[in-house]
Amino acid sequence: MAETNWNALKDATFDLAILPWGATEAHNYHLPYATDNFEADALAAGSAQLAWEKGGKVVVLPTIPFGVNTGQSDIYLDINLNPSTQYAILCDVAEVLNRQGIYKLLIFNSHGGNNFKPLVRELGLKFPKMFISLSNWPQALSKGEYFKERGDHADEMETSLMLYLKPELVLPKKHWGSGASKKHKIEAFSEGWAWAERKWSQISEDTGVGDPMYSTAEKGERFYRDITLKMGNFIFELCQADIDDLYQ
Ligand SMILES: [Zn+2]
Numbered sequence: 001m002a003e004t005n006w007n008a009l010k011d012a013t014f015d016l017a018i019l020p021w022g023a024t025e026a027h028n029y030h031l032p033y034a035t036d037n038f039e040a041d042a043l044a045a046g047s048a049q050l051a052w053e054k055g056g057k058v059v060v061l062p063t064i065p066f067g068v069n070t071g072q073s074d075i076y077l078d079i080n081l082n083p084s085t086q087y088a089i090l091c092d093v094a095e096v097l098n099r100q101g102i103y104k105l106l107i108f109n110s111h112g113g114n115n116f117k118p119l120v121r122e123l124g125l126k127f128p129k130m131f132i133s134l135s136n137w138p139q140a141l142s143k144g145e146y147f148k149e150r151g152d153h154a155d156e157m158e159t160s161l162m163l164y165l166k167p168e169l170v171l172p173k174k175h176w177g178s179g180a181s182k183k184h185k186i187e188a189f190s191e192g193w194a195w196a197e198r199k200w201s202q203i204s205e206d207t208g209v210g211d212p213m214y215s216t217a218e219k220g221e222r223f224y225r226d227i228t229l230k231m232g233n234f235i236f237e238l239c240q241a242d243i244d245d246l247y248q
Contacts, residue, residue, distance in 0.1 A: 002062040010214075011045025015057040015239045016104040017097050020044040021086075023067030023111035025078040026111030028154035028179055030171035031162050033077070035154070037065050039083060040098040040110035042165050043137055043227055052233025056239035067111040072200045075207060087119045091126065098127050098181055109112065112152055131243040140230050146223045151210010152215075157223065159212035164220030176213070 001009075009062045022037035032038070040063045068086070072078040081089075092105070098104055106115050116134040123132050138157070147156040162170050181204045188194035200207065 003061050003157060004042060012059075013057065014059040014102050016059075016106060016235065017062045017102050018048055018058060018106045018235070019042050019090075019093060020060065020063040020106050020110060021067060021114055021116075022065055023069060023079075023113060024070055025067075025111075026064055026067050026207040027158065027223075028177045028206050028212060030108065030173075030176045030212070031154050032166070032169045034065065035158060035162060037063050038109040038166050039086035039137075039158070039161055043110070045110045045223070046224065046228035047183055047231035047235055050228060051087035051239060054232075054236045056236040056237055058235055061093070061107075063110075068113040068115065068223050069135055070145045071113065072195045072207075074201050077192060078133075083115065083119065086114070086116070087122065090116075090123055094123055094127050094130060094132065094233040098130055103130045103243065104241075105132045106235065106238060107132070107166065109134055112138075118126075120230060131241075133238070135234070137227055137230065137231060141223070142226055146219060146226075149179075149211040151208070151212075153179075153204075153210060153212025154208035154212065156212050156215045156219070160217065160220035161219040163215060163221070163225060164224055167217060177208050179206065179208030179210045179212055180204070181209040183244050 020040035022040040024033050024037070026033060027035045044060050048058045051058050066081040068083055069078045069080040073080065094105060108121070109116060111187045120132050120134055136195070143150070143157055147160065149156045151157070159170065182202070184190045189196055203209070
């Protein structure tokens with residue numbers, strides 16, 4: 001939608017709107033602050049294109065560039081959007097779609113700190129005619145089948161994706177930090193069944209979590225292809241779905 005015009009849209013109708021949502025934050029020493037936004041732009045567009053080619057009537061809205069960065073308040077220029085602000089934005093976007101008869105909305109999340117589940121629950125009550133869902137593309141495939149090193153921020157996966165999508169914005173390898181990170185002393189937090197926000201500046205020196213060392217553009221391309229294929233099928237299914245008859 002960011003690249004189209006009124007001439008193309010004035011008589012158009014869509015079944016599904018996709019709202020990509022990223023973040024603006026440090027990504028180790030070598031990736032740009034808008035890494036999550038570039039990923040969201042490319043993956044949402046690529047996935048929606050595949051759905052469109054199958055006949056899905058989907059429109060991709062412009063990416064929201066700021067996300068929840070409450071745990072990085074002391075990292076220079078990481079821009080935080082509070083969850084309550086995200087809810088206010090979502091209400092306004094959903095209101096437009098609802099008024100104009102686009103009843104399906106997919107929030108295409110690209111940033112680990114964004115947690116849309118409670119917001120989608122609340123939106124659902126406010127817009128009962130709509131079917132609002134969310135997706136987290138980093139979880140759509142098993143990263144272990146594509147990448148050697150595990151991580152969750154500026155890691156081998158993100159560095160590989162950016163080497164494929166925006167190589168001109170990735171610093172040369174000599175600048176890459178190791179992405180070493182500290183674990184919680186309290187085991188329950190490391191096991192994942194208890195949760196507390198990580199104070200990012202205390203767990204990682206270079207802001208990365210995950211070693212980018214083995215990243216390549218080829219790995220990024222393969223992952224991009226497979227993610228867009230899987231998400232494209234999902235988006236097509238969402239376009240086709242009867243929201244009054246979703247269960248079997
Ligand atoms: Zn990221």
